[in-house]
Amino acid sequence: MDREKFKAVCADCGKECEVPFKPTEGRPVKCNDCFRKGRPQRSFNKRRDVDVVCAECGKATTVPFKPVSGRPVLCRDCFRKSKN
DSSP: OOOOOEEEEOTTTOOEEEESSOOOTTSOOOOHHHHHHHSOOOGGGSOOOEEEEOTTTOOEEEESSOOOTTSOOOOHHHHHHHHO
């Protein structure tokens, strides 16, 4: 089901655009391009690896999460071995 589109003028660039909601007087409307420019980057794109030492073999490695105190962290090889 297609939503009704309404004509509007972008508050940032002045370009005429269509939006899927009825614009309210006094509230700025942005075109798709300007709306995307103003959105912050999603945090999952910025994965940060943490340096750790494997609790099983003692090898230095990295993991894509913050380790919890008191819980052992395994390197990739030891983790795979523990799964078998």
